[in-house]
Amino acid sequence: MSALGELARLRRQPAPHGPATARSKADERASWVFLAPWITGLLVITIVPMAASLWLSFTEYNLLQAPSWIGLDNYQRLFQDPRMHNALWVTSRYVAISVPLQLLLSLGLAVLLNQGMRGLALYRSAYYLPSLLGGSVAIAVLWRQMFGHDGLVNQVLGFGSIEGRSWISDPSTALGTIMTLNVWTFGAPMIIFLAGLRQIPNMYYEAASVDGASRFRQFRSVTLPLLTPIIFFNLVLQVIGAFQAFTDAFVISGGDGGPSDSTMFYSLYLYLQGFRNFDMGYAAAMAWLLLALVAAFTAINFAVSKYWVFYDD
Amino acid sequence: MTERHRRRVAVRAGKHVLLTAVALVMLYPLLWMVVSSLRPDEQIFTQAGLLLTDVDLSNYEDGWDALGQPFSRYVLNSLLVAVGCIVGNLVSCSMAAYAFARLEFRRRRLFFAIMLMTIMLPIHVIIVPQYIVFSQLELTNTFVPLVLPKLLATDAFFVFLMVQFIRGLPRELDEAARIDGAGHARIYLRIILPLMTPALATTAIFTFIWTWNDFFSQLIYLTDPSVYTVPVALRSFVDSASSSSWGAMFAMSVVSLLPVFVVFLFGQRYLVRGIATTGIK
Numbered sequence: 001m002s003a004l005g006e007l008a009r010l011r012r013q014p015a016p017h018g019p020a021t022a023r024s025k026a027d028e029r030a031s032w033v034f035l036a037p038w039i040t041g042l043l044v045i046t047i048v049p050m051a052a053s054l055w056l057s058f059t060e061y062n063l064l065q066a067p068s069w070i071g072l073d074n075y076q077r078l079f080q081d082p083r084m085h086n087a088l089w090v091t092s093r094y095v096a097i098s099v100p101l102q103l104l105l106s107l108g109l110a111v112l113l114n115q116g117m118r119g120l121a122l123y124r125s126a127y128y129l130p131s132l133l134g135g136s137v138a139i140a141v142l143w144r145q146m147f148g149h150d151g152l153v154n155q156v157l158g159f160g161s162i163e164g165r166s167w168i169s170d171p172s173t174a175l176g177t178i179m180t181l182n183v184w185t186f187g188a189p190m191i192i193f194l195a196g197l198r199q200i201p202n203m204y205y206e207a208a209s210v211d212g213a214s215r216f217r218q219f220r221s222v223t224l225p226l227l228t229p230i231i232f233f234n235l236v237l238q239v240i241g242a243f244q245a246f247t248d249a250f251v252i253s254g255g256d257g258g259p260s261d262s263t264m265f266y267s268l269y270l271y272l273q274g275f276r277n278f279d280m281g282y283a284a285a286m287a288w289l290l291l292a293l294v295a296a297f298t299a300i301n302f303a304v305s306k307y308w309v310f311y312d313d
Numbered sequence: 314m315t316e317r318h319r320r321r322v323a324v325r326a327g328k329h330v331l332l333t334a335v336a337l338v339m340l341y342p343l344l345w346m347v348v349s350s351l352r353p354d355e356q357i358f359t360q361a362g363l364l365l366t367d368v369d370l371s372n373y374e375d376g377w378d379a380l381g382q383p384f385s386r387y388v389l390n391s392l393l394v395a396v397g398c399i400v401g402n403l404v405s406c407s408m409a410a411y412a413f414a415r416l417e418f419r420r421r422r423l424f425f426a427i428m429l430m431t432i433m434l435p436i437h438v439i440i441v442p443q444y445i446v447f448s449q450l451e452l453t454n455t456f457v458p459l460v461l462p463k464l465l466a467t468d469a470f471f472v473f474l475m476v477q478f479i480r481g482l483p484r485e486l487d488e489a490a491r492i493d494g495a496g497h498a499r500i501y502l503r504i505i506l507p508l509m510t511p512a513l514a515t516t517a518i519f520t521f522i523w524t525w526n527d528f529f530s531q532l533i534y535l536t537d538p539s540v541y542t543v544p545v546a547l548r549s550f551v552d553s554a555s556s557s558s559w560g561a562m563f564a565m566s567v568v569s570l571l572p573v574f575v576v577f578l579f580g581q582r583y584l585v586r587g588i589a590t591t592g593i594k
């Protein structure tokens with residue numbers, strides 16, 4: 001199962017050992033050629049910049065003067081910066097609310113579609129299209145209009161210009177509009193669920209119905225347990241993605257995370273610190289905290305998965 | 314018709330009503346944006362319906378020339394970036410995938426694990442120094458920072474997708490070619506690549522959509538209007554526009570969504586298969 005499953009399997013299986021054969025010597029030489037672009041990229045685009053950003057996170061650097069070492073000051077600042085705490089709080093709420101909603105919706109519709117519905121391909125296309133368009137500036141532009149003062153949502157709800165409020169300029173609802181955009185893109189996880197549902201052998205359902213299990217009972221005792229690896233995969237993937245959300249908040253708030261920092265996502269704050277204020281050291285420290293958070297979340301997810309993810313094989 | 318039969322038909326009809334309702338709610342904003350872009354400006358804030366009385370293309374004319382350059386310039390820039398990224402991913406990822414799937418070499422498991430882990434790496438931990446280096450080499454406001462990483466197989470997701478695909482190809486084909494005296498270069502070029510066209514198509518399509526929609530790195534590296542890509546141009550439109558130019562903004566948004574929509578129409582098979590297989594197997 002998936003890149004995550006592959007990683008887990010690599011950890012479980014011991015490495016095979018054996019003497020080098022003539023074949024593997026030729027392979028060894030060829031592998032350097034075939035892997036040359038990837039290894040170069042790993043070094044030049046990933047590892048060296050990672051090391052550099054770790055070093056920068058201990059410095060003060062504004063692109064104009066040479067970086068100066070300030071030790072842990074940036075990290076200390078992270079813990080004292082109220083806007084940074086707010087950004088974490090906004091991002092956490094976004095992850096904690098929109099990801100479960102998106103997964104529930106995609107799972108529910110996948111189960112419904114999998115009951116041999118006619119027109120499956122048509123429904124699937126209709127639901128999938130928003131996930132392809134969702135990350136774009138154009139859709140964020142649309143959302144900005146829809147949830148604005150005279151926008152589509154207020155028109156449909158029949159609010160006049162007096163009682164109608166602008167959803168994006170009210171700090172209590174602005175984040176919600178961005179969450180709806182994320183939920184709107186449930187099509188991609190739904191397709192992964194659909195593919196997973198198709199792999200469940202029919203004999204399990206036959207056996208269950210011989211035993212007199214109701215449809216609901218079949219769902220709870222057959223479908224759900226066999227689907228847990230895919231629920232887990234989707235959960236990890238969507239959480240990692242949602243932690244890094246940027247475009248929608250940037251465009252809908254007009255680039256400043258407003259109103260009153262209510263849509264100030266972590267990525268957005270990092271962008272403003274690094275590429276508007278050119279406070280590169282602080283931005284690098286923020287990036288490493290983000291990596292630590294994402295890694296910790298993924299590790300917790302993996303640890304907890306032992307208790308609820310069921311592997312058939 | 315028995316009572317039971319009637320009930321089953323009713324339940325089925327109910328499901329279709331529900332599924333159709335969800336589809337309509339989801340697609341309504343898109344349809345409405347397309348229709349609104351063909352209406353005079355003032356109607357965007359008064360007409361919630363989809364009925365179009367007459368087609369008005371002035372929003373497209375206004376939007377096309379609303380920024381410093383004609384919009385075609387931004388489309389062309391976006392296309393250049395996308396083509397560069399597609400070529401880069403196809404070549405570099407397929408080479409790495411061949412090595413991981415077919416060659417025996419030391420530390421293969423370690424490298425493979427590292428490759429898988431980079432899929433989950435947030436771009437933020439590398440973007441700051443990357444930006445510093447590219448700006449010192451005076452390569453910001455060029456497409457190099459956007460395309461170069463793809464030439465170096467940094468989109469590990471596609472390496473993984475191709476490894477999965479190559480593993481599914483029978484090894485007997487390689488062995489037969491090897492007995493005929495073919496080396497790895499020949500096996501890769503003449504046997505593996507032609508057989509993996511579905512995986513290459515999936516990679517090309519996903520690369521196109523992701524590059525076309527990508528905003529974060531394009532926003533950071535492209536600050537000069539003459540090199541703006543479509544998303545960056547649209548963003549600057551939002552910034553500069555008064556509330557009276559929503560029609561023009563909608564029109565250019567539709568223009569920017571159109572290529573993705575066309576790719577979706579013709580490449581759906583590859584897209585669905587791509588996420589389904591990398592998601593599960």
